[in-house]
Amino acid sequence: MTADRHAIVLAGxxxxxxxxxxxxxVEAGARVVATGRSTDRLAALADAGAEVVVADATSLAAMTDLAARLGQVDGVIPLVGGWRGGGGLAGQSDKDFDALLPALQAVRATSRAFDRALQASDAGRFAIVSSTAVARPLAGGANYAAVKAASEAWARAVAHGFEKTARDTGEPLRAASVIFRAKALEPEALADAVVALWESDTADLNDRVIEL
Structure with a gap:
């Protein structure tokens, strides 16, 4: 199994x-649908071969509308990110926390909107990008670690939902939810790991943390 001919949404x-x-x-033969809020910033993705859609990855309504328009979807990867920190625990401001929340909101919105499509796929994949800060949170990065930890908890709940559906219906597990963890994210390493999601057995992937 490979990513070839699969439809994959990269949100944000x-x-x-x-x-x-x-x-x-795209090089692996997948149909890529990339979303973002800026037409200008989506241009590079279109040049790389993606179908681009102006849409807010943190909005359940926008993602639900996109899911309805696309139909078949075999993979969803929310990529909304960002980092704010420093100043010790006292420096963890509400403003910084609010600025980090869209990453969690995108995980929630995309997983809910595309849940049915991923479970209908023969190889559905949901994957989030997290951080090693979850395993060792520091005072100066408490806001960031808390948001990433919440995102991981949500992704694990998605994995449980996939398992429960398979168990309740008596069908094989066909969808997997995966967490990528990185200390300092390297785009090429993430790209290789994403392509490899369709080269592994679904049961081996579901609820797995993969260190990058």
Whole structure:
């Protein structure tokens, strides 16, 4: 099994990581649909071979509308990110926390909107990008680690939902939820790991943390 001919949504993909993942998936033969809020910033993804859609990855309504329009979807990867920190625990401001929340909101919105499509796929994949800060949170990065930890908890709940559906219906497990963890994200390493999601057995992948 490979990414060839699979339809994969990269939500909030207007970053160096989004561009690297797009290029790798297109080269592997996948149909890539990349979303972002800026037409200008989506241009590089279109040049790389993606179908681009102006849409807010943190909006359940926008992602649900996209899911309805696309139909078949075999992979969803929310790539909304960012980092704010420093100043010790006292420096963990509400403003910084609010600025980090869109990453969690994108995980929630995309997983809910595309849940049915991923479970209908013969190889559905949902993957998030997290951080090693979850395993060792520091005072100066408490806001960031907390948001990443919440995102991981949500992704693990998605994995449980996939398992429960398979168990309740008596069908094989066909969808997997995966967590990528990185200390300092390298776009090319993420791209290779994403392509490899369709080269592994679904049961081996579901609820797995993969260190990058």
């Amino acid at each position: 993909a207007t970053s160096a990581a989004g561009l690297a993942v797009t290029r790798a998936l």
